[in-house]
Amino acid sequence: MSSSDRVLNAGVLGATGTVGQRFIVLLSQNPMFRIHSLGASERSAGKAYRLATKWKMSDLIPEAIKDVLVKPCDPSQFSGCDVVFSGLDASVAGEIEKAFFEADFAVFSNAKNYRMIPNVPLCVPVVNTDHYALVASQRAERGLKKGFIVTNSNCSTSGLVVPLKALQDKFGPLRRVMVTTLQAISGAGYPGVASLDILDNIVPLIAGEEPKMEAEVMKILGGVTTDASACAPLTDLRVSATCNRVPVLDGHTECVSLEFAGAPPSIEEIKQCLREYTCEAQSLGCYSAPKQVIQLAEQEDRPQPRLDRNAGDGMSVTVGRIRECPVFHVKFTLLVHNTVLGAAGASILNAEYAAKKGYL
Numbered sequence: 001m002s003s004s005d006r007v008l009n010a011g012v013l014g015a016t017g018t019v020g021q022r023f024i025v026l027l028s029q030n031p032m033f034r035i036h037s038l039g040a041s042e043r044s045a046g047k048a049y050r051l052a053t054k055w056k057m058s059d060l061i062p063e064a065i066k067d068v069l070v071k072p073c074d075p076s077q078f079s080g081c082d083v084v085f086s087g088l089d090a091s092v093a094g095e096i097e098k099a100f101f102e103a104d105f106a107v108f109s110n111a112k113n114y115r116m117i118p119n120v121p122l123c124v125p126v127v128n129t130d131h132y133a134l135v136a137s138q139r140a141e142r143g144l145k146k147g148f149i150v151t152n153s154n155c156s157t158s159g160l161v162v163p164l165k166a167l168q169d170k171f172g173p174l175r176r177v178m179v180t181t182l183q184a185i186s187g188a189g190y191p192g193v194a195s196l197d198i199l200d201n202i203v204p205l206i207a208g209e210e211p212k213m214e215a216e217v218m219k220i221l222g223g224v225t226t227d228a229s230a231c232a233p234l235t236d237l238r239v240s241a242t243c244n245r246v247p248v249l250d251g252h253t254e255c256v257s258l259e260f261a262g263a264p265p266s267i268e269e270i271k272q273c274l275r276e277y278t279c280e281a282q283s284l285g286c287y288s289a290p291k292q293v294i295q296l297a298e299q300e301d302r303p304q305p306r307l308d309r310n311a312g313d314g315m316s317v318t319v320g321r322i323r324e325c326p327v328f329h330v331k332f333t334l335l336v337h338n339t340v341l342g343a344a345g346a347s348i349l350n351a352e353y354a355a356k357k358g359y360l
């Protein structure tokens with residue numbers, strides 16, 4: 001029996017945080033996984049989950065999870081897990097995730113620490129699953145049999161690369177992209193941004209976010225070297241990001257203008273391309289793959305976070321306001337659910353893909 005046919009035992013690191021809570025909601029509803037172990041800091045270890053976490057999801061804590069004891073994030077405490085999902089704070093994710101993959105666990109991380117390492121897949125699972133070819137190089141480098149690490153992108157990056165990938169595949173290379181984000185407060189974790197800073201306000205800085213987005217897009221939309229030992233990021237595309245925090249709970253909105261390297265397609269051709277975009281995770285029948293990767297907003301004042309963030313159960317990107325750009329070629333507005341496709345949902349689909357392809 002392959003691992004794509006059996007239920008996988010899942011560990012969650014950082015289980016008490018914003019992304020960790022989303023993991024618990026999504027894994028509890030997913031027939032491919034059984035939640036096996038929960039880990040967090042020493043502050044939480046030894047406590048029942050319901051007492052360790054400040055639960056902020058609109059779904060209730062699943063009954064089966066409420067009284068599970070939180071463990072310290074030590075690999076010896078996670079034996080029996082087939083996969084380990086990480087929603088760890090980046091200040092500790094580097095050391096802890098390394099300890100897990102070096103202990104031969106398959107680790108699916110949301111933290112930024114390993115994203116730009118050349119033989120680590122930075123994988124948005126509806127965009128670049130071809131980067132899984134890098135896993136063999138990681139295993140060879142460290143003498144691992146089962147262990148590896150696959151990372152998610154930054155949550156804003158994960159929305160942006162989806163239409164860019166569709167357009168690049170269909171119409172050839174892009175030359176320039178400008179993106180302005182309006183990012184929800186759940187992106188800052190808990191307790192996150194102080195209410196006195198964000199209510200009745202917009203904060204025009206998310207520290208470190210802009211260069212991170214600009215670099216991640218180049219890696220994700222690029223390929224891997226022919227010997228699959230490293231990623232081969234794009235070199236000709238120029239990306240400029242401006243990131244803002246806005247008083248929205250969930251859902252990052254992004255206003256995008258782009259220029260093609262060649263002659264631009266018509267607006268109708270662009271719409272058709274986005275509508276028709278499909279990915280490998282869909283064709284493999286992965287449980288969490290959205291039916292429609294890109295949903296085109298039907299009304300002209302959409303997408304809006306409150307109305308559209310749950311499109312495709314949070315795994316679709318909604319694109320609207322597609323129109324000609326007088327400076328570049330085309331501009332549009334997109335919306336991505338930052339803790340689903342932008343975080344936990346992407347990790348889970350990455351793991352489903354890994355199981356289908358025999359990496360687990």
Ligand SMILES: NC(=O)C1=CN([C@@H]2O[C@H](COP(=O)(O)OP(=O)(O)OC[C@H]3O[C@@H](n4cnc5c(N)ncnc54)[C@H](OP(=O)(O)O)[C@@H]3O)[C@@H](O)[C@H]2O)C=CC1
Nearest residue numbers: 014016017018019040041044087089090110111187189190
């Ligand atoms: N929120 C989002 O939309 C996105 C977040 N990310 C990334 O995901 C990760 C988690 O983010 P988020 O959930 O928002 O953050 P939170 O601050 O809400 O949660 C952080 C988690 O890390 C745990 N933790 C903190 N210190 C330690 C430690 N010393 N040892 C073990 N565990 C520790 C916390 O446990 P405890 O409760 O015990 O302190 C908690 O479970 C970050 O790396 C973030 O950058 C990526 C994409 C999107």
Ligand SMILES: N[C@@H](CC(=O)OP(=O)(O)O)C(=O)O
Nearest residue numbers: 110111112154155183187188
């Ligand atoms: N910085 C993002 C969320 C996040 O934590 O991203 P990253 O893992 O790239 O630091 C936001 O605020 O919405």
